[in-house]
Amino acid sequence: MRILIIGCGSIGSVLAKAVHDMPEVDKLYVTDMSADYARHLVDSLEKAEYVSGKSEQLCKTLTEVDLAVEAASQEAAARYVPFVLENGVDVMVMSVGAFTDDQFRERCFTLAKKHRSRIYVPSGAICGTDGLRAAASAGISEVHLTTRKGPKGLRGAPGLAMRGIDVDSLTEATVVFEGSARDATVQFPKNLNVAATISLLGVGFEQTRVTIICDPAAERNSHTLTVKGDFGELRSETQNVPSPINPATSYLAALSAIAAIRRILGNVWIGV
Numbered sequence: 119m120r121i122l123i124i125g126c127g128s129i130g131s132v133l134a135k136a137v138h139d140m141p142e143v144d145k146l147y148v149t150d151m152s153a154d155y156a157r158h159l160v161d162s163l164e165k166a167e168y169v170s171g172k173s174e175q176l177c178k179t180l181t182e183v184d185l186a187v188e189a190a191s192q193e194a195a196a197r198y199v200p201f202v203l204e205n206g207v208d209v210m211v212m213s214v215g216a217f218t219d220d221q222f223r224e225r226c227f228t229l230a231k232k233h234r235s236r237i238y239v240p241s242g243a244i245c246g247t248d249g250l251r252a253a254a255s256a257g258i259s260e261v262h263l264t265t266r267k268g269p270k271g272l273r274g275a276p277g278l279a280m281r282g283i284d285v286d287s288l289t290e291a292t293v294v295f296e297g298s299a300r301d302a303t304v305q306f307p308k309n310l311n312v313a314a315t316i317s318l319l320g321v322g323f324e325q326t327r328v329t330i331i332c333d334p335a336a337e338r339n340s341h342t343l344t345v346k347g348d349f350g351e352l353r354s355e356t357q358n359v360p361s362p363i364n365p366a367t368s369y370l371a372a373l374s375a376i377a378a379i380r381r382i383l384g385n386v387w388i389g390v
């Protein structure tokens with residue numbers, strides 16, 4: 119398999135190193151808006167080659183790859199995901215918050231059908247998506263996500279500025295957002311990808327409810343998912359170690375991308 123990784127930050131660099139060591143992966147292409155980041159990564163990986171983000175070079179690269187992984191930003195997802203799909207290549211999307219935009223999501227899903235390419239969205243930084251996926255085969259009455267992060271994991275989010283909240287001045291755990299998953303992913307675009315993932319799996323962006331807590335004492339990024347439905351009730355709690363490169367991102371997100379690639383490469387599928 120030949121893989122293109124778009125974005126060489128906390129997820130992309132961990133993923134690149136892991137797939138580089140997979141014997142099934144013959145070649146790895148990497149790109150980043152910072153050519154320095156990408157080149158630095160390539161230098162340490164024998165099978166890897168740097169490609170610029172220019173359309174012509176990417177087009178050429180897409181004729182050679184089986185899978186592209188977006189691990190950059192919602193802007194990058196908006197730019198690259200349709201482009202990859204139009205070229206008939208499968209794409210893994212980490213900036214899943216981009217799919218909050220109904221028109222964009224429909225466009226991508228339609229392109230995937232038309233060009234017979236697949237869109238993969240790994241479970242990312244949250245556990246319990248297997249149960250939610252299975253539960254959605256019958257009725258679901260409630261999906262609620264509570265996310266708790268320290269100030270570093272939320273700093274800079276537009277949703278904080280909208281409410282006049284300075285996370286660095288908080289002295290105790292404070293609810294900084296309560297509302298729909300749609301508003302959460304729009305107002306916290308770099309912090310609440312998991313809200314988009316569970317919305318896509320369960321009851322959609324309006325009905326999925328989200329509470330975000332900023333806790334100055336939190337050393338981990340935690341997500342508590344509760345689901346009620348015909349199947350019964352589910353409660354999962356994930357206590358995530360933040361990435362040392364990007365405290366808004368949890369290490370588990372990169373691990374889920376690695377696991378997803380292993381699943382794509384393998385022929386045994388365990389767990390929904």
Ligand SMILES: NC(=O)c1ccc[n+]([C@@H]2O[C@H](COP(=O)([O-])OP(=O)(O)OC[C@H]3O[C@@H](n4cnc5c(N)ncnc54)[C@H](O)[C@@H]3O)[C@@H](O)[C@H]2O)c1
Pocket residue numbers: 124125126127128129130149150151152155171189190191192193194212213214240241242243244307308309311312315361363364366367368371
């Ligand atoms: N699905 C999940 O559960 C989950 C969890 C954590 C993060 N994420 C998302 O995954 C994405 C990557 O996260 P990260 O922690 O690795 O981010 P990061 O900031 O550590 O790295 C992103 C990299 O992408 C590059 N980049 C950004 N925009 C680009 C563009 N338009 N074109 C090319 N390169 C671009 C940056 O230069 C940077 O090197 C983010 O959008 C993040 O919100 C998803």
